[in-house]
Amino acid sequence: MSAQQSEETDRPTPAAAHHDTGEGLNTLASIARLYPYLRPALPRIVLGMVAALLASVVSLAIPLVLQRLVDGTLLHRGGDRYEVIGAAVAILVLGVAEAVLISLRRWFVLAPGTKVEATLRNGLYNKLQHLPVAFHDRWPSGQLLSRAVSDLNLIRRWLSFGIVLFVVNIVTIVVGFAVLFYYHWLLAVVMVVLSIPLWVAGYFFERKYHVVARRSQDQQGDLATAVEESVHGIRVLKAFGRGRHALQNFRAQAEELRGTELEKARAVAGLWLWLLMVPDVAFAVCLGLGVWLVSDGQLTVGQLLAFFATATVLRFPIESIGFLLSMTFDTRTAVDRFFDVMSTPNLIDDPASPKHIEKPRGELVFDHVHFRYEDSPERFPDLVDGIDLTVRPGETMALVGLTGSGKSTLTSLVPRLYDVTGGSIRVDGVDVRDLTLEELRSRVAMAFEDATLFSASVRDNVLLGRPELFGDDPATKKAADAQLAEALEVAQAAFAYDLPEGVETKVGEEGLSLSGGQRQRLALARAVAAKPSVLVLDDPLSALDVDTEARVTARLHDVLEGTTALIVAHRPSTVMLADRVALLENGRVTDVGTHSELLARNEHYKFVISSLEDEDEDDTGRTNENQNEEVDA
Numbered sequence: 001m002s003a004q005q006s007e008e009t010d011r012p013t014p015a016a017a018h019h020d021t022g023e024g025l026n027t028l029a030s031i032a033r034l035y036p037y038l039r040p041a042l043p044r045i046v047l048g049m050v051a052a053l054l055a056s057v058v059s060l061a062i063p064l065v066l067q068r069l070v071d072g073t074l075l076h077r078g079g080d081r082y083e084v085i086g087a088a089v090a091i092l093v094l095g096v097a098e099a100v101l102i103s104l105r106r107w108f109v110l111a112p113g114t115k116v117e118a119t120l121r122n123g124l125y126n127k128l129q130h131l132p133v134a135f136h137d138r139w140p141s142g143q144l145l146s147r148a149v150s151d152l153n154l155i156r157r158w159l160s161f162g163i164v165l166f167v168v169n170i171v172t173i174v175v176g177f178a179v180l181f182y183y184h185w186l187l188a189v190v191m192v193v194l195s196i197p198l199w200v201a202g203y204f205f206e207r208k209y210h211v212v213a214r215r216s217q218d219q220q221g222d223l224a225t226a227v228e229e230s231v232h233g234i235r236v237l238k239a240f241g242r243g244r245h246a247l248q249n250f251r252a253q254a255e256e257l258r259g260t261e262l263e264k265a266r267a268v269a270g271l272w273l274w275l276l277m278v279p280d281v282a283f284a285v286c287l288g289l290g291v292w293l294v295s296d297g298q299l300t301v302g303q304l305l306a307f308f309a310t311a312t313v314l315r316f317p318i319e320s321i322g323f324l325l326s327m328t329f330d331t332r333t334a335v336d337r338f339f340d341v342m343s344t345p346n347l348i349d350d351p352a353s354p355k356h357i358e359k360p361r362g363e364l365v366f367d368h369v370h371f372r373y374e375d376s377p378e379r380f381p382d383l384v385d386g387i388d389l390t391v392r393p394g395e396t397m398a399l400v401g402l403t404g405s406g407k408s409t410l411t412s413l414v415p416r417l418y419d420v421t422g423g424s425i426r427v428d429g430v431d432v433r434d435l436t437l438e439e440l441r442s443r444v445a446m447a448f449e450d451a452t453l454f455s456a457s458v459r460d461n462v463l464l465g466r467p468e469l470f471g472d473d474p475a476t477k478k479a480a481d482a483q484l485a486e487a488l489e490v491a492q493a494a495f496a497y498d499l500p501e502g503v504e505t506k507v508g509e510e511g512l513s514l515s516g517g518q519r520q521r522l523a524l525a526r527a528v529a530a531k532p533s534v535l536v537l538d539d540p541l542s543a544l545d546v547d548t549e550a551r552v553t554a555r556l557h558d559v560l561e562g563t564t565a566l567i568v569a570h571r572p573s574t575v576m577l578a579d580r581v582a583l584l585e586n587g588r589v590t591d592v593g594t595h596s597e598l599l600a601r602n603e604h605y606k607f608v609i610s611s612l613e614d615e616d617e618d619d620t621g622r623t624n625e626n627q628n629e630e631v632d633a
């Protein structure tokens, strides 16, 4: 850890942040963390439970009517016709009431379940947008995808169905056993004692299933990552003939998941064995005992009949407990996985009392800046090891250094994609950490070598940093068209007008495929259109051919006149664009000056530039060879 870092006591550090993983919580306490999201839906869920409870009470009342019918009318009053009809009507009414109450339960709980799912999903997406890049470096996309889709789906099903049935079935079982006691205490005691193995099996099931369920859901996330990566990298896999190898890896992962699923199924099957066997054994023992009690005169036939009718009503709640338990533990795992993300502290956030840049001029100052990646081994020095550099307003500064010297890393500190671990970066005299992220990122725009385009029109992609230019009124549209035209012209991206639907053509992953150079030019146009006071360009011209690069460079030079620019340069031609050059070496800026000054006085600079020239010639040679091959073909 650098000296600066330990001096920065007022800034939060990852170690100081609280991360709630749910470990050590019991299942209910873990799920209870959903309460803030559940609160609006609770009234309907409770109403659904009440409807389901009433349905259970009604189903338990039917045996009571049967008992009255048998003991009263059938055995003692010789089967009075009106009493039999009355009992039949009562049972019919109770049956209809039960059906209506069950429908009501479904109606009450379905809508809030989907509402909660949508709220959770929006919350998760929002959190993912706010979490810093360091979080996304660590988390595979499939893990996030499986949380956003299948875990939230599980939670919804549990809310709409699992929790209601679970509570209602437990209450039904308790009330049902009380009714059994009412019919005959000895039979009920036998029933309770014989069901003890069930509770023991349930206890062991909970301990085992929870662990396996977590493993299974994590493996599903890994599998989603594998699919995502191979779809994303399908060209590389095909070009290197590695499809079979990728398939083997995928099979191994899928097989591992299958093994875990089997383990889960075995745990559930073990519980089912007890759930099915115990009631059968209990029924058999109670039947024998019941018949003896009737013959001994301690129990009426009607009571025995009602006892078994009630016990039959209780079978479904008892049998469903296994399924509902596994569903509850799956949900607990889904909730834990949801909060793994939601409780990750966001250390790159707006300050408590933000400052504001009154008069933007575009001065960029690196003041003894230190930075190291979180996973960097202790024994390594800071990657950025005390950089002091001032980029004057309106100046274009090129960053030059050997590959891996930390140029991209340094540029990413300016818009706070990562936070410095020591020192500070100031824009117009204000520490970037004292600005709101919105203000900082409207003042600083960035274009990367790896140009990302979203599945949206060219217009939407290029004007991404200008939300005020999205609107239907004619004045806004006119301003947007003018800004778009200027940015496309500077980035030499007029090809966009020739696309099938012009600038309204959808590009990106689900749109038209563009070449690497075309994508880069649109990404550059996006940075230019943002009209920032500081433009940070991380080698944004690498995929352009030499002529296009020269044209873009010339136009950028005009546009950059009033804009401060920090450009990572991999080509001598990009270096020429700059007013001054900063040479990066061993995590420090070791020299700053014009290109010719550095060439004249700095041996390391000469070496770096000559290696850039070699690379460039290789690239140009390759481009020319490709062009020749195309001509030959």
Ligand SMILES: Nc1ncnc2c1ncn2[C@@H]1O[C@H](COP(=O)(O)OP(=O)(O)OP(=O)(O)O)[C@@H](O)[C@H]1O
Binding pocket: 137, 373, 375, 383, 401, 402, 403, 404, 405, 406, 407, 408, 409, 410
């Ligand atoms: N997200 C990350 N997590 C951990 N280490 C990283 C991360 N990104 C980059 N690094 C490491 O930091 C070092 C500097 O990388 P960086 O991309 O900043 O160098 P560069 O000078 O821009 O390289 P190049 O000229 O090849 O683009 C490299 O050793 C790289 O492995």
